Amino acid sequence: MAFKLTWIGHATLALETNGYHVLVDPYISQNPTASADPAAIAADYILVTHGHGDHLGDTIEIAKRTGAMVIANFEICNWLEKKGIKVHSQHLGGGFHHPFGYLKLTKAMHGSALPDGSYGGNPAGFLLTTHTGEKIYMAGDTGLFGDMQLIGEEGITLAVIPIGDNYTMGPDDALRAVKLLTPEHVIPIHYSTWGLIAQDPHAWAARVQAETDAQVHVLAPGEGFIYP
Ligand code: NI
Ligand code: MN
Numbered sequence: 042m043a044f045k046l047t048w049i050g051h052a053t054l055a056l057e058t059n060g061y062h063v064l065v066d067p068y069i070s071q072n073p074t075a076s077a078d079p080a081a082i083a084a085d086y087i088l089v090t091h092g093h094g095d096h097l098g099d100t101i102e103i104a105k106r107t108g109a110m111v112i113a114n115f116e117i118c119n120w121l122e123k124k125g126i127k128v129h130s131q132h133l134g135g136g137f138h139h140p141f142g143y144l145k146l147t148k149a150m151h152g153s154a155l156p157d158g159s160y161g162g163n164p165a166g167f168l169l170t171t172h173t174g175e176k177i178y179m180a181g182d183t184g185l186f187g188d189m190q191l192i193g194e195e196g197i198t199l200a201v202i203p204i205g206d207n208y209t210m211g212p213d214d215a216l217r218a219v220k221l222l223t224p225e226h227v228i229p230i231h232y233s234t235w236g237l238i239a240q241d242p243h244a245w246a247a248r249v250q251a252e253t254d255a256q257v258h259v260l261a262p263g264e265g266f267i268y269p
Pocket of ligand 1: 091093096151152182208
C-alpha cells in the first residue's frame with residue numbers, strides 16, 4: 042500500500058503513508074457529518090489549508106494531545122506557535138521533504154481569516170508526493186483557476202477537490218477542474234455538510250466518468266481509498 046486516504050467528512054482527510062498519520066483540515070467536533078472521535082484520532086502531522094473554522098477545526102486540541110507538528114502557511118503557523126503548537130511553515134509554491142513525503146503548497150482562490158479575525162495569509166492547497174512517487178493533490182477550498190493545468194502537468198494520481206458550490210467550486214467547475222488536472226482518481230469533498238452546499242456526488246461522478254478518463258470515488262464519511 043502506497044497510501045490510504047480516509048474521508049472523515051466535509052474537508053477532513055486522514056492520510057496514512059510511509060507509516061505516518063497525516064491529518065488534513067481536522068474539523069471534527071463541530072462537524073455534523075464527521076465520522077471520527079477528535080479525542081482519539083491519530084496524528085503525526087496536521088496539514089491546514091487555510092484559517093477558516095471548518096478547516097482549522099480541532100487542530101489545536103489534537104496537536105496538543107498527540108504532539109503532532111502542524112504544517113500550514115507562515116501566517117497560520119505564527120498564530121499557532123503562539124498557542125504552543127509545534128509548526129513547520131511553508132508557503133505557496135514551496136515544497137519540503139517531510140518524513141511522510143514531499144509536500145508543496147499550491148495556490149487556492151479563497152480567503153483565510155483565522156477564527157479570532159487574525160490575518161491568515163493566502164489560502165493553500167497541498168500537493169504531496171509520496172515515498173513511492175504517487176502524487177496526491179488536495180485542492181483545499183478554492184474556485185476554479187486555470188493554473189490547475191500546471192498542477193496537472195505533474196501527473197496526478199489522486200485529486201481531492203471540493204464540489205459543494207457557494208463557498209467553493211460547484212459541480213460544473215469541479216468537472217472543468219478534473220479536465221485541467223487530468224488525475225487518475227478523483228474524490229469529491231466539501232459538500233452536503235450543510236444544506237447550503239448540498240450536492241449529489243453520484244450525479245457528479247457520472248458526468249466526470251462520461252467526460253474524462255478519471256475514476257471517481259464517492260466515499261461515505263469514514264470510508265477509505267487505498268492505493269494501489
Ligand atoms: Ni474556507
Ligand atoms: Mn470550507
